[in-house]
Amino acid sequence: MKIEIWSDVMCPFCYIGKRRFEQALQQSGHQNQVEVEWKSFQLNPHIKTDPSVNINQYLADAKGWTLDYAGQMNSHVTQMAAEVGLTYNFDKAVVANSFKAHRFSHLAKSHGLGDKAEEALFNAYFTAGLNIDDTHTLIQLGTEIGLNPDEVKETLDSDKYSDDVKHDIAEAQQLGIRGVPFFVMNNKYGVSGAQAVPVFLETIEKSFAEWQLENGKSELSVIDGESCSPDGDCS
Known part of the structure; x- marks a missing residue:
């Protein structure tokens, strides 16, 4: 069964959603029968890469928030990330356009390394404080x-x-996706946001059950007659 995930490298809820989704998939026991494909989405395609800008200041300017409120929001998200084992260091985050990172992700996907690329990009941005729009950084990753x-x-x-x-x-626009992360399971069910593990698990199991019915082997009603088997037994 196929699960498609639209995300942006700079989206803090996308990394949290990735962890919760992974937990749910593991609990479902279907991880070896599910193909996960990451899809590109840009929350702000016009953002200019500027390592000199503090992320709190960027959010305050972009959203019309106060600097204190931006810091409070990032602190809250940092706590959410910690609950799923992630370390967010917003004080080191580099404001960057994600288009090049998405191209990097597609290259990795062509080699069957799409999930590893997403993990590396998220970690680079939220934890290591690396510039995900820098070619040298992406070569290293x-x-x-x-x-x-x-x-x-x-x-x-x-x-x-x-x-x-x-x-x-x-x-994503055709599907009406307005925000990320967004998960599409078996081309039938959409899950928006970093939902709780039980929500992901329920949707995975429902989608997988339907996928099995749609792709199950047909049982034939056989009328036996004279025939030969591969081992040379003819009767």
Whole structure:
């Protein structure tokens, strides 16, 4: 069964949602029968990368919040992240455009490393405080997850996978996705946001049960007659 996940690297709830979803999938016992595909989404496609800008100041300016309120919101999200075993360091976060990171993710996906790429990008942004719009940083991350560093550089120095990123974003718009994370299970059920583990688990199990019915092997009613088997037994 296929599960598609639209997310943005800079979305704190996407990383939290990833952990909760992973817990639910593990509890379902279907992890070996489920294909997870990550899809690109940009919360702010026009954001300019600026390592000199503090993330609290950026949020305050972008959303019209006070600086104190932005700090309080990030503190609250940090506590949520800690509950699922994640460490958020917003004081080190680098304000960056995520388009290049999404292209990197598509490259990794082409090598079967999509999930590892998402994990590496989230960790780089929220925990390590790395610039996810920096080619050198992405080459380093790519090397760590098993990509060829020369291929990563060649890809990021070109516009390769740009159309794939745009296609994902357009597909999200067609589906009416207005925010991330957004999970589409078996092309039937959508789960919006970093839901609680039981919500994910219930939807996974429901989707999987229907997928099994749709893709189950047909039972044939057999009328026996003279035939030969592969072992040479003819009767």
